[in-house]
Amino acid sequence: MEQVTRALGGRIAYGADYNPEQWPEEVWDEDVRLMQEAGVNLVSVGIFSWALLEPTPGDHDFGWLDRVLDKLHAGGIAVDLATATASPPPWFLERHPEATLVDQVGNRRAFGARQAYCPSSTAYRDAATTLITELVKRYDEHPAVVMWHVNNEYGCHNDHCFCDASAVAFRxxxxxxxxxxxxxxxxxxxxxxxxxxxxxxxxxxxxxxxxxxxxxxxxxxDWWRFCSDEIREIFRVEAAAVRAHSDKPLTTNFMGFRKSLDYRSWVDVEDLVSNDHYLIADDEDRTQQLAMTADLTRSLAHGEPWLLMEHSTSAVNWQPRNIAKTTGEMRRNSFQHVARGADGALFFQWRASRGGAEKFHSAMVPHAGTESRLWRDVVRLGADLSAIAEVSGTKVAQAGVAICFDWESWWAATFDSHPSVDVDPMATARAWHKACWARNLGVDIIGVTDPLDGYEVVVLPVQYLLSDEAVARFTAFVEAGGTLVATYFSGIVDEHDHIRLGGYPGGLSDLLGVRIEEFCPLPEGDEIPLTSYGSGTIWSERGRAVGADVVAAYATGDCAGDPAVTRRRVGRGTAWYVGTELTPEALDTLATQVFTTTKPVVGGLPEGVEAIRRVGEQGTYVFVINHTHEAVIVPVRGTDLLSGNDGGPHVVRAGQVAVIREE
Known part of the structure; x- marks a missing residue:
């Protein structure tokens, strides 16, 4: 990200996917003028333009792209140039029908949307490589191009293909x-x-x-592992085609907690990590979900600055009910990402489309044009990001808490023929993240092989699959003074999905000091009272403590008296076991005990007011995002880069944001 930031003159990246091919050429000059008005400095170009760049096999038309890039450069706007390989044109599948997607029951899917190709198709890889080579050789030296955008949202619609070519590749x-x-x-x-x-x-x-x-x-x-690897291999092939003729940084846009793709295995191919994020309208905790996804992206980037490649100015088009963002919500969303380590905030897309499947998706320039609240908010956000340019290059301060979230365990835990369909590793991870988010605790989302140095507390939410090596690392962490929290259905199987015999939670039994004899999942919607904390849902267990202190037991039913929450001292640290899915109130009570010594970024703030600290060589910056309907007093002294107010404490009004350079 550092190289891109330098190309932008040290500014935070601000812009969008720009699709000029959707519009008459006479609109392009107005686009550049409006981008300048909004403070846009980076746009992604050409993501879905393969059919225009190569209208027939081997016949390339670059004239329109030449003119677009020249206009953007003349307007002082940098370009993240796409390889245009995200969606092959109709002629590709006409020529290579064997590359058509096949679903799990053997049906071939028709052309007519995007990503209509099998990830194992060698014909696709060859055609993509040919196009990329022509693009990079032509445009790498163009002064507007500062980075390369490889493909787009890999696996969003073709993560699993069950065709014969996939079968051969799987073998x-x-x-x-x-x-x-x-x-x-x-x-x-x-x-x-x-x-x-x-x-x-x-x-x-x-x-x-x-x-x-x-x-x-x-x-x-193994199929899920293969499919993730197979799509990653496409990225490797396409990235290699770029690097054969360019030393400019390249990226591909992740999609947060995309279940089918293990992004931790992708980051070594990228020069910078980027992510797309969209709010889910019916998610009551969507603000917290955004924060958690940003924490994941930063963790994938190993703490380095990353790029928010896409989010929405307002409503999307692909949910059952596409709810418009409320006043100030776009601004708060953008600052949440930047606070958590992004050195840029880009949108899909620049100008709202007149036609096509995404014509009702919001954009920086809405259908209503510039005489609109949305456009005024876009211009204001551009000015805000310019005002905090000095933050670019800084990193989020060391987190005190790590939540372990592993893709392979997620896959394995949610297969069929398991004790309960209600077990959801993502929901449990989110519950623990929310407990941290509400307390303004810094959180990283790590993998089972990531370093544990510097963390006070590590949480394993439904970490069903654990290797012997991972168990040894978590044991050493606790012995050295760390606090570990493991939930039910953790440590149950090894890397082959084989049960660890001798009682649950398998590989973690000795560390946690419990022996569970039998799982007792609860009927849908039921709760089970505990002797302390409150109630559990989804899950209960028959077992006993073996060296651990029973902090809460099941109060009724067949499991009455058996341990539900335990705590064990190991070396200089503590290992907690949570044998049920705690209700939000119960988890909040337990979290108060677990996080006793973990300090918030800023103390005394109510839930719904985020505070995140970024640290650099020239100073530290506290981002405060107030999602509530009340003003808050922030006990931090310094200068608010957005308002110019000096001193402190600072008052951050309802729905507003502050970025305070600390004294």
């Missing part, structure tokens, strides 16, 4: 992983249901099996 991936068919049989427990394989050719994707039956869980887990 090859399995052979590389296991080496011998006997090792695969062991990993997949194929002695069950007479599934033992004698050759690789017998194996296929987990297509729909006989009615009312379950696919092999080992096969399912």
């Amino acid at each position: 090859r991936w399995l052979a590389d992983r296991y080496g011998a068919i006997e090792k695969l049989n062991e990993a997949w427990a194929t002695a069950f249901w007479s599934q033992r394989y004698t050759s690789w050719e017998q194996i296929g994707p987990p297509r729909q099996v006989s009615y009312g039956n379950f696919a092999n869980p080992g096969q399912q887990l």
